[in-house]
Amino acid sequence: MARVDLAIIGAGPAGMAAAKMAADKGLSVCILDEQPRAGGQIYRDVDRVAPLRGDLLGKDYTEGRALTQGLGAPGITHLAGAVVWAIEEGPRLACTQVGKGALIDARHVLLATGALERPMPVPGWTLPGVMAAGAGQILLKQSGVLARRAVLVGAGPLLYLIAAQMVRAGTPPLAMVETQTRNDFTGALRHLGGALRGWRYLLNGLGLLNEIRRAGVVRHTGAHSIAITGAGRAEAVEFIAGGKAHSIACDTVFLHHGVVPNTQAARSVGVPHRWDAAQHCFVPELDGWGGTSVEYLHIAGDGAAIGGAKVAAIAGRLAALDIAARLGAIKTATRDSEAVPLRRALDGELAVRPFLDTAYPPLPEALSPADKTVICRCEEVTAGDIRGYARLGCIGPNQTKAFGRAGMGPCQGRYCGLSVTQILAEENRQSHDATGYYRIRPPLKPVTLGELAAMDDGAGAAE
Amino acid sequence: MEADYTIIGGGVVGLSIAWGLLNKGRRVIVLDGEDGSFRASRGNFGLVWVQSKGMAQPRYARWSQTSAAAWRGFADRLGDATGRDVGLEQNGGYDLHFSEESLAARVKDYEGLKARLGGDYPYEVLGQNALHKEEPGIGPKVVGAILHHQDGHANPLRLLRALADDVRRRGGRVLTGRMVTDVTNAALFTVTCADGTVVRSTKMILSAGLGAMTLGPRLGFIAPIRAQRGQVLITEKLPKMINRPSLIARQVDEGGIQIGATNEEVGLDDRVTQPGLSGLAAKAIAAFPALARAQLVRSWGALRVLSPDGLPIYQQSDTMPGAYLVTCHSGITLAAAHATILPEWLEGTDKAPDLEVFSEQRFAV
């Protein structure tokens, strides 16, 4: 492929909105996404699925079609099923598509790689049958596959959404084991002013809660001491709530205590990140347009900071405007004037976040798990192992990785990185920023040696 | 804080020496750098290797042989003390060849070295069939190999961890996250770190890898070292498919296939590159065709610590007597020598090895 003006990684709301905006400004755009069809996780497969079960999934899902349709604009190439495994100087993307490697040259790159579920390491979370709540939603959205006997565990609006969708599908969850406490809610009330500006979100949330209640789903709140038990697969969720020990037999457990930016790609090119105490995760350091210290790179959407789909789409458009201005397609004045209504909309959409972040905080016992709990799923490293490495002088995650392999598996630390940072920060009594994060390197996703070798032109050979 | 020795650099080289000095009853403080420092100890290929070393300097070949011979005892002691195996295997290693010419040329070199070593250079040449019997996974492009019986490999990360553990167990004080800012020498050496840590000792050892580029000259050393990048690949964990290590690929004890390595003069740039990775993958597949289906899960660039002739440097400072520079490319191979023999030299005992050939004299012009 000839060099494109803008390569976008990720065809979720941020990437799709940015692609359309950039193309409208005259840029040639290549948008790459791992999935066979556009939508990202929130609008997963929306074009195909909306007619099938849009009623069940709701308007917040089906309206994603406006964005997928935008990808039909002239000037946009959508590479589906394309896995980007390296971002190099140039900029140049190395990707693999249908088992074949390719290189894509661009003048600028926008990362729109979205969010990951915040890892929720509780005892038993690696058992088959235990999944991220987002996975449950993806199963329902993309495949129409529904867990028959599921318990939802954790905190946050996504849990209510998936519960309500399960109710609508006729298979409500057996129970909701919610970890937020009354104190969390009381604390959140100081953000009520902002929350009321985001009243649509609150109303939506109340509607979901009503659906769940009417279906008779049991809700436990303030749950803690959570463990999933079973021989070779999930068979029950055990927890304490209301001062009482509970055990609920089930086949499937959906875990959720928030989502965090997927920072792998940004870290791989050295974008500095900082700890966001409110969202309890690392976020890339960005200017007001999503620009980074790497001159060819912008970031938009949940990969920049968690804001949800609507925020992501707006951030994607803002980034596209700035990129178009930088590449000389529009004047700076045009960028600025077109950004005004976008920024106003952004403020409105973000107003509810402080309330939600405070009302549904991450579960402390899953941020800093008990010694025996596995935190690195790939290499089966426990929280206690990491604490032991801290006693051996490890001050950062790269040394614990060398000592105990946490973060060395195929997931590249996506599901243990924040846990390791948290544990080391506590053990060494230093800040999250001082503790740092894994050095992320290519391949961002595994790639076969055969594919790699097929890209060898002989110039880079050893010796 | 006071000790007999301050060791600047807590990688495999520094910790091996610390371990050896502790065994001799010395009090040792190790100052180690930051989580993100350049660390050859975390990025190396894990070979305990003899062949091809010291082609122009038999004393280096001999030193490597000495260390390889001491490795088993060293590994066992570490393993016993920490309860964790460092994965040492010394069943020989290969130099794989893709052409008869290169194989013949290498054999000729080895014969020369063998003569200079008094015949102690146990290797054999395996033709295609013989090699295939030893390594069923080998591909048809490999025409033969030199199997050197003194070669082997270990798990370098387990070694690093075992040393970090056992040095503490033996009473060593290892301070991590310390960047040395100043060294003075009066009655004692006084080493000051960026965080305000101050340690004093009778002697000090600079084993800070590339850190010696800046610290070395301030202690009176030439320290003519440079970084050379090696890109390394590792696959997902696979069933056993490679029996003995080679410079191209080895199967680590956890199951992954480690593939190495580029030799690139790019200064302090430790990134990987697609052309680098692709070239290494192509060569590994040429050697072991089944690797084409293996998933690459990690890659990294690590910086070799090289002197102009590639040999180690063991040097006492002229201007600051009691300060020693220890630096080498092969910290894993030489770990056993550093742990068991080098302390005699540092202590000046009658068992001290003659390391004159590794002094900085050879760079003085």
Next chain:
Amino acid sequence: MNNALPFEDLGEGRSLVAVTFQGQDLRLPEGANLAAALLAAGITTFRHTAESGAPRGPFCMMGACFDCLVEVDGISRQACMMEVSEGLNLNMPAVGER
């Protein structure tokens, strides 16, 4: 429909094709997400870990966690990133002999 299975397939009217998993014959909806289709067919353990041999199944369903790895034509791949096609021959990935 087997109500004892942990997952229920709402059905999309896809035609079924023959797939094997660890030698077991399955009929799965063509073009469906492979991990979802296997779950709906009652398969919950997709692989065992190399380290402890513990069983694993899909966790994230979005290509991030690598717990749903299956072996296809000798290559380990994420089931959640694949679609069902006729004749797929799936196995748990071989992970060494620890």
